[in-house]
Amino acid sequence: MSPSPSFDSLQPRQFADALHALRERAPLVQCLTNIVVANFTANALLAAGCAPAMVDNAREAEGFAAISAGVLVNLGTPYEETAQAMRAAVRGAEGAGVPWVLDPVAAGAVPWRTSIALELLGAHHPAVVRGNGSEILALAGGQGGKGVESTAAADQAVDAAVMLARTHACVVAVSGAVDQITDGQRLVRIANGHPLLTRVTGAGCALGALMAAFAGVTGDALLAAAAATALLTVAADGAAQSSHGPGSFAVALLDELHALTPEALAARLKLA
Template identity: 45%
Template sequence: MQDETNPAILLGAMRSNPPLVQCITNFVAMNIAANVMLAAGASPAMVHAEEEAGEFAGISGAVTINIGTLSAGWLKGMLAAAGSANKAGKPWVLDPVAHYATAFRRNAVADLLELRPTIIRGNASEIIALAGGASRGQGVDSRDPVELAEDAARQLAKRHGCVVAVTGAVDFVTDGLKAQRIEGGSPFMPQVTALGCSLTCLVGAFAATAPDNPFDATVAALAVFAVAGEQAGASADGPGSFSWRFLDALQALDPTTLAAKARIMPA
């Protein structure tokens, strides 16, 4: 019998029935996030307006919320979408971009956390600060290594009953009990704007494919990014050529290659 939580199986399942994912993301990320989703095999919808975000969440397979370019109107749409996803039993993913930077962001994330995200994805500095620790983050950039955020991720997962993913040189995923690390990617990835934001959207696609297994869905999405990033980076001359090569690598990645190349280890 095939393991339906295996990343390769989940990739095949996602592509055979492309999920509609409501991606409430920032202005910087919209284009690359939509392209990443399409290349990976999912169907993105950049719907954030407060007048329709809640309604649209009800017909989506999953919702992803990224606070990168936050405004009062967008926050109302985010809260409506998260609430609607909960009512419909749909998974939703929170990307708390630079949530520690201003009071507006801190308060917004506190309100979103009250709506019980299924998955939280952030960099090490964001996760450390979200758990109440002192991070070295500056703006949207992480100044902390992933390994320093692992305990914070476990605390957050237990506190909010969700899956937490810390992404960086070696990714870390936990539900508060079990945990895994995912190796791969490329040093060029942090030099391409909004790839992390795009990963949040892809986590939503896999969560829509396996709504009862958010931990395995998150690991699968991160593994896809890691393998595609490593393959793209092998022939890239810099962040510019890496960007388009990464989209090509995502589109070309098949379940057999993912199964052979993914490096996933218990943590």
């Protein structure tokens, strides 16, 4: 039996340093994402200090990926052309040594998008795979959730995440009440966040984009996925205190992403 992953892997100071690097370098992040969340994803990247580029056509995707710091491939609303663009972007990213993130939205629930996710995961090398519990279990051979909604808690998908991480030499990040992030050897658990995150369209998709951004500046995919998760969920904690519902929360979340300092991130981080 393979050894269980270690929990004592990252320290709060590393999260602060990662955010400092993000703000210093303002990475260009190419997002091939779904039509529902493109605007929110771009605004989240801008608020965090990044440069978003929503280039998702098959003619430009490969070349643009090669000049980006990180690339997000999100399967929220796939079309034939965008699927081709995703394949092209992955080729461009890997050819230029650019890290890319796979977000297999609703994997397991719908066959075609599941096949695309498995194709990209099996034939290429994402730095990070980010999903909810049901999506990660589906990539490991299980069933999907209720459309884009998970029917499995993040901790129920840890074994599948570890297996996927070891098989594909990547980081797997499982979003939930306590986020679980592993490279197959190390496991980071983050207990920040607020239920209002599940009432705003695009929060998880923005998280994938932030992971691509951090991957472009840290050189450590585990730290990138964990720092992005920490940034979004700590910002959510602050946003919830000043909001009255999903609408004001979405606005406050962007404000918190912009205002959160590296020092505050380290101080407010809750490692489980």
